[in-house]
Amino acid sequence: MIRKAQQSGEIFEPQTVQDKIDLASRSTICIPVILDLAERKVIWTDIALRSHPRFVNNVEANGGGVEWMGRALTSLVKPTLYELFTLHAQARGTLTDRADEADTVFSMDEGITPFDLGIIMADFL
Structure with a gap:
């Protein structure tokens, strides 16, 4: 959403959303993109996992798997x-x-x- 300033406290207004993606998956674990802030890149990953690697579904509990997938997807050599x-x-x-x-x-x-x-x-x- 477009805001005048970060942390401005402005109320959520769906009509102000400019960039979004819709997730359509039967999975409960989705990693649609990786945002590389250092390189200013968006890396399309399109990962949907069907099972819970552990019982808690968050990055901290699944850090090893998320890191492994992130490294694999960001080091792929793809043709232009x-x-x-x-x-x-x-x-x-x-x-x-x-x-x-x-x-x-x-x-x-x-x-x-x-x-x-x-x-x-x-x-x-």
Whole structure:
């Protein structure tokens, strides 16, 4: 929520929420993202556990498991979209810089864009 100052004591107003994610899981333990404040990064984790690692469900009681998952997810080496699309082009055809010669266009404003998450996940991952 947008506030004039931290700890301002302003009353919760749902209409002022600007950034949010909806959790839809049958699990009671979810870690949707890791916020790396030092590097100013948001790391999408999408972890949902079905059972309680211990009887108390909080970070202190599950610290070892949470730390282990956090380290694993933050140290993954993932290709960029450019690298992913380049690999697909090299494996399936000929790479070209001219959109009129291409069967598939990867771009910020035409063809498949970084915002076409459904297509990217279905066809390229």
